[in-house]
């Protein structure tokens with residue numbers, strides 16, 4: 676199981692491949708993951724936003740977890756499974772199941788849609804953490820519709836069992852407020868802000884774009900961790916045009932398109948209502964990926 680001391684570096688949230696009929700494509704998943712983990716990333720995330728958690732059924736996550744554990748047998752790599760929903764009871768059940776499926780921690784998103792009070796959100800995380808399995812809180816207001824204050828986030832991070840935060844709050848202001856008086860690791864969850872977050876003292880990132888040019892993202896982290904910020908900035912600057920394109924339309928649609936084009940997965944199919952990227956973005960992505968290949 677992951678502890679707060681182990682939670683650092685670059686975690687790669689993987690896509691959930693579907694065939695052209697929108698059925699789960701476990702074969703592509705195994706092939707893709709086996710090739711991805713040739714890199715020395717610090718962990719893998721299943722069923723995050725990049726894994727299309729809103730449209731992936733929980734029993735399908737179980738099948739992917741089993742496949743991931745088999746692919747990762749020869750590599751001691753932490754596996755994080757997204758178990759958060761907007762129902763506390765369901766999130767608790769999923770957290771228990773993720774532990775049984777061999778996850779090392781779960782990722783629990785701020786409960787979305789129902790717009791609970793901040794006290795309600797704290798109680799949500801308290802009940803998930805009380806399962807006794809390590810929980811990484813995931814703050815992503817642009818998707819959840821709920822923006823937590825730094826004070827509330829600090830109270831969540833202070834809960835026993837919450838081992839850290841994936842901060843996709845849309846900028847650096849939450850991290851700026853939390854980092855000076857927070858012992859628990861904060862990982863960047865907003866790819867374009869990775870460098871600034873590392874400069875502020877973030878412990879790493881969970882980054883969809885690290886599915887592509889994984890080594891360069893690992894370099895940015897290693898260079899920043901060793902204090903060579905100017906080298907980290909130069910490496911990161913080369914990645915920024917790609918990051919911008921990968922988030923121009925909703926993640927993970929651009930990423931899936933690119934991985935399918937590169938032959939890593941059989942199809943770029945997303946589950947409706949997510950849809951394939953525009954022709955214009957396809958053109959820009961193919962031009963850029965040839966330049967920085």
Ligand SMILES: O=C(O)C1=N[C@H](C(=O)O)C[C@H](O)C1
Pocket residue numbers: 688689723724725726815818843864865866881882883884926927
């Ligand atoms: O997979 C995730 O979870 C991530 N979610 C963020 C988002 O798409 O909002 C982006 C991050 O790179 C990974």
